[in-house]
Amino acid sequence: xxxxxxxxxxxxxxxxxxxxxxxxVQGSTGAVVVDRIFSLVLWVSxxxxxxxxxxxxxxxxxxxxxxxxxxxxxxxxxxxxxEVTWTAxxxxxxxxxFVWGFTAFLNLNVPPANSxxxxxxxxxxxxxFTYPSGHVDEDLHVSVNTPVSLVMTSEDxxxxxxxxxxxxxxxxxxxxxxxxxxxxxxxxxxxxxxxxYCGTGHSDMWAKVVVHEPGGFERxxxxxxxxxxxxxxxxxxxxxxRTRGCAQCHTVNGTAGTGPTFLSLFGHQVxxxxxxxxxxxxxxxxxxxxxxxxxxxxxxxxxxPTFKGRLTDQEVTAIIEYLKTLK
Amino acid sequence: MANIxxxxxxxGRGAGQNALGGDNYLTHGRGLKSWLFTLDHKRxxxxxxxxxxxxxxxxGIFAMLIRTKLLSPGNSALMDANTYNQMFTLxxxxxxxxxxxxxxxxxLGNFVLPLLLGAKDVAFPRINLLSFYLWVTGxxxxxxxxxxxxxxxxxxxxxxxxxxxxxxxxxxxxGVFVLGFSSIFTGLNFVVSIHKLxxxxxxxxxxxxxxxxxxxxxxxxxxxxxxxxxxxxLLIAERALGIGIFDPAxxxxxxxxxxxxxxxxxxxxxxxxxxAMGIISELVxxxxxxxxxxxxxxxxxxxxxxxxxxxxxxxxMFVSGQSLLAxxxxxxxxxxxxxxxxxxxxxxxxxxxxxxxxxxxPMLYVLSFLFLFGIGGLTGLFLGALAVNVHLHDTxxxxxxxxxxxxxxxxxxxxxxxxxxxxxxxxRMYNELWGRVGALLVFVGFxxxxxxxxxxxxxxxxxxxxxxxxxxxxxxVLSTIGAYTLAxxxxxxxVNLAHSLFRGRPAPANPWGGATLEWQTSSPPPHDNFPTxxxxxxxYDVEAWTYDGRIGGFVxxxxxxxxxxx
Numbered sequence: 106x107x108x109x110x111x112x113x114x115x116x117x118x119x120x121x122x123x124x125x126x127x128x129x130v131q132g133s134t135g136a137v138v139v140d141r142i143f144s145l146v147l148w149v150s151x152x153x154x155x156x157x158x159x160x161x162x163x164x165x166x167x168x169x170x171x172x173x174x175x176x177x178x179x180x181x182x183x184x185x186x187x188e189v190t191w192t193a194x195x196x197x198x199x200x201x202x203f204v205w206g207f208t209a210f211l212n213l214n215v216p217p218a219n220s221x222x223x224x225x226x227x228x229x230x231x232x233x234f235t236y237p238s239g240h241v242d243e244d245l246h247v248s249v250n251t252p253v254s255l256v257m258t259s260e261d262x263x264x265x266x267x268x269x270x271x272x273x274x275x276x277x278x279x280x281x282x283x284x285x286x287x288x289x290x291x292x293x294x295x296x297x298x299x300x301x302y303c304g305t306g307h308s309d310m311w312a313k314v315v316v317h318e319p320g321g322f323e324r325x326x327x328x329x330x331x332x333x334x335x336x337x338x339x340x341x342x343x344x345x346x347r348t349r350g351c352a353q354c355h356t357v358n359g360t361a362g363t364g365p366t367f368l369s370l371f372g373h374q375v376x377x378x379x380x381x382x383x384x385x386x387x388x389x390x391x392x393x394x395x396x397x398x399x400x401x402x403x404x405x406x407x408x409x410p411t412f413k414g415r416l417t418d419q420e421v422t423a424i425i426e427y428l429k430t431l432k
Numbered sequence: 433m434a435n436i437x438x439x440x441x442x443x444g445r446g447a448g449q450n451a452l453g454g455d456n457y458l459t460h461g462r463g464l465k466s467w468l469f470t471l472d473h474k475r476x477x478x479x480x481x482x483x484x485x486x487x488x489x490x491x492g493i494f495a496m497l498i499r500t501k502l503l504s505p506g507n508s509a510l511m512d513a514n515t516y517n518q519m520f521t522l523x524x525x526x527x528x529x530x531x532x533x534x535x536x537x538x539x540l541g542n543f544v545l546p547l548l549l550g551a552k553d554v555a556f557p558r559i560n561l562l563s564f565y566l567w568v569t570g571x572x573x574x575x576x577x578x579x580x581x582x583x584x585x586x587x588x589x590x591x592x593x594x595x596x597x598x599x600x601x602x603x604x605x606x607g608v609f610v611l612g613f614s615s616i617f618t619g620l621n622f623v624v625s626i627h628k629l630x631x632x633x634x635x636x637x638x639x640x641x642x643x644x645x646x647x648x649x650x651x652x653x654x655x656x657x658x659x660x661x662x663x664x665x666l667l668i669a670e671r672a673l674g675i676g677i678f679d680p681a682x683x684x685x686x687x688x689x690x691x692x693x694x695x696x697x698x699x700x701x702x703x704x705x706x707x708a709m710g711i712i713s714e715l716v717x718x719x720x721x722x723x724x725x726x727x728x729x730x731x732x733x734x735x736x737x738x739x740x741x742x743x744x745x746x747x748x749m750f751v752s753g754q755s756l757l758a759x760x761x762x763x764x765x766x767x768x769x770x771x772x773x774x775x776x777x778x779x780x781x782x783x784x785x786x787x788x789x790x791x792x793x794p795m796l797y798v799l800s801f802l803f804l805f806g807i808g809g810l811t812g813l814f815l816g817a818l819a820v821n822v823h824l825h826d827t828x829x830x831x832x833x834x835x836x837x838x839x840x841x842x843x844x845x846x847x848x849x850x851x852x853x854x855x856x857x858x859x860r861m862y863n864e865l866w867g868r869v870g871a872l873l874v875f876v877g878f879x880x881x882x883x884x885x886x887x888x889x890x891x892x893x894x895x896x897x898x899x900x901x902x903x904x905x906x907x908x909v910l911s912t913i914g915a916y917t918l919a920x921x922x923x924x925x926x927v928n929l930a931h932s933l934f935r936g937r938p939a940p941a942n943p944w945g946g947a948t949l950e951w952q953t954s955s956p957p958p959h960d961n962f963p964t965x966x967x968x969x970x971x972y973d974v975e976a977w978t979y980d981g982r983i984g985g986f987v988x989x990x991x992x993x994x995x996x997x998x
Binding site for chain 2: 124126127128129138139142143146147149150153154157158160161164165168169170173174175176177178179180181182183184187188191192195196199200202203205206207209210211213214261262263265267269270272273274275276278279280281283296298299300301302303304305306307308309
């Protein structure tokens with residue numbers, strides 16, 4: 106019984122690969138390092154906290170005033186040696202914590218030379234991951250035990266890229282590239298959050314890190330890169346609308362977002378700014394994607410960026426096929 | 433030790449004097465105008481107290497709405513995501529700019545500072561009134577934004593989000609700009625008052641430590657607040673004119689805003705905590721009936737904190753992409769600023785050693801402070817360590833740490849100080865039992881609310897989230913239960929204090945046994961504070977006072993060797 110309790114208390118403040126009271130599962134090599142420092146600081150804190158509170162409680166009990174006219178027992182008003190001691194000891198302790206925290210931070214910031222590079226783009230309110238093959242995905246797929254470096258930037262405001270299981274976080278700033286790296290140690294799926302507040306959908310800006318078994322990542326990437334060949338054009342188009350950021354502004358349920366809805370768009374007449382109309386045919390959709398400012402739909406702002414160079418002809422065709430299904 | 437009760441003169445007007453029936457600052461002038469145009473620091477302090485506590489209530493209501501929403505991880509009937517974003521922004525902005533920053537200095541400080549100095553008023557009474565009306569103006573402009581498009585940027589106004597959102601950022605920012613001037617004027621007034629108005633006998637190192645705390649704060653207010661003002665003006669210019677200082681699309685740098693903002697807002701954290709530490713220094717000595725231990729170390733540590741606080745702003749930006757070298761320097765300095773706070777805690781504990789500890793309500797707040805500020809300070813070590821900070825940054829761990837320092841530290845000390853000086857302010861004693869019940873409930877409720885958030889944060893829950901993964905729901909539910917408990921505790925505190933105004937037992941001049949000058953005039957004090965200018969002695973010579981059961985308060989002991997005749 107007593108042993109079990111002590112075991113629990115120790116477990117409460119120890120580093121556990123499977124995650125414990127304080128920390129989530131350790132999914133990367135960096136997580137192991139961070140958790141060790143966390144444990145050290147936790148034990149230092151528990152020690153000082155217990156010291157402070159037990160002295161406080163002891164004094165209150167021992168020296169409590171029993172009668173309103175009780176006086177204090179005479180004792181020194183200061184003691185320089187004692188005060189210098191309790192200034193110096195914390196200084197030494199915090200310097201140890203500082204040095205360890207900083208050196209670990211340095212190591213966690215310098216990617217190994219042979220790391221696999223993935224481009225990360227943050228935008229309201231979605232993460233996009235671009236692989237060396239050119240494939241763009243809404244989740245981050247990596248191979249276990251492989252160093253992966255992330256080159257990150259933002260399309261609009263500041264976002265924060267955070268994977269708790271990897272103890273990995275960095276702000277993603279517009280107009281800059283920042284680099285991060287990690288080495289996943291265990292296959293599985295891990296949560297990605299946005300931690301820098303970015304507006305309405307901030308707390309929906311979730312994605313996953315999918316860590317594959319050896320060989321699994323290459324198979325996945327090939328399959329995913331070929332979805333245009335393996336899926337029907339309309340299915341592929343649906344996927345593109347979902348994963349390439351179209352759905353952030355264009356709904357498929359009839360409500361207007363930042364841009365007009367896709368529902369019942371294809372084949373109908375569209376009212377444009379300036380009173381003209383245009384038929385929404387294949388050419389219209391293609392032009393709207395490549396030259397978004399050419400025709401502005403009445404009631405909307407000309408804010409859409411061009412997708413020239415970001416979508417291939419084949420992908421545009423797939424999107425057109427998908428729009429045809431939204432009646 | 434066998435001192436005989438004495439009711440001899442203790443400051444010119446006789447000990448145990450309650451002035452409720454006679455002339456005091458509350459009855460000195462009558463009618464609304466005598467309040468609105470008053471130059472009396474005590475009345476201005478009370479007016480601040482009213483508006484600041486109203487702001488606390490408002491910010492608290494926002495907090496309760498947020499916590500209620502967070503009971504469930506998905507959409508809520510209570511509010512949508514945009515409203516939630518406005519709620520947490522308003523909670524932060526109201527609590528920080530309207531409540532905590534002015535809280536102790538402007539309300540308690542205004543009332544107590546001239547009394548501690550044995551002075552008639554602050555150095556510039558007219559500027560004091562002006563700064564009150566600047567506060568009111570700034571608050572109205574800031575709160576006006578709620579009607580015209582409540583801000584949804586978070587209280588930190590990070591660019592480029594704040595320059596592109598369609599809410600009324602300009603109104604909120606303009607309001608905070610005006611509030612800044614109120615803060616600067618208060619700081620200026622206090623610095624000059626402490627330099628010029630100290631009475632005979634009060635050298636720098638015989639000042640009450642609350643004055644040291646206020647002095648450190650005032651320096652920060654004067655030196656840091658202008659930077660905030662400039663930053664906010666630039667933000668307004670960016671929004672209104674698109675000048676492109678912060679907007680990367682125009683060649684600006686959004687990180688620059690963060691540097692500017694934290695250059696003020698980190699020292700601001702110490703604007704909030706230094707006077708709180710000052711209050712604790714006063715209370716721990718009086719309620720232990722012992723001279724404060726290590727006066728010089730405590731005084732110097734206030735100044736050390738004030739200086740170092742200007743050099744640690746970059747620890748808010750460890751994951752912003754600032755250089756590794758900058759990260760290293762800021763991490764090191766952050767650890768150094770922890771030291772003076774630790775020194776104070778040890779000195780307070782040593783003051784209690786061999787004391788005669790009276791567990792009256794203010795002392796319960798002192799104990800509560802030591803417990804909570806201890807946790808707040810120690811969890812700062814996690815956040816100062818760079819590698820660990822990366823994991824904890826922008827999670828609930830930071831939310832919890834901040835609240836442990838700001839609520840567990842500043843608000844608890846504010847409540848302690850309020851209970852301590854309440855009899856002096858209004859000449860009435862509150863109910864001691866209910867005072868203790870309130871303090872206890874606040875303590876329990878606070879820990880339940882925020883300790884839970886430490887765990888949730890280190891498990892990886894991002895802050896400012898409307899939706900969250902269902903794994904975190906048990907923590908959120910517990911935290912919300914804690915928040916309701918805390919609210920009940922605060923309501924008890926408020927009702928108890930309000931009740932005392934009408935039914936409280938008349939307070940003696942010195943109900944607690946304090947040796948500082950404010951206890952040597954009647955409760956409440958006369959308009960001019962002291963009938964004759966007092967001479968200051970050692971502010972912690974509490975052993976020179978003894979309890980007199982007949983008046984329910986403390987009186988000065990007869991000089992040694994002269995047994996007083998009854």
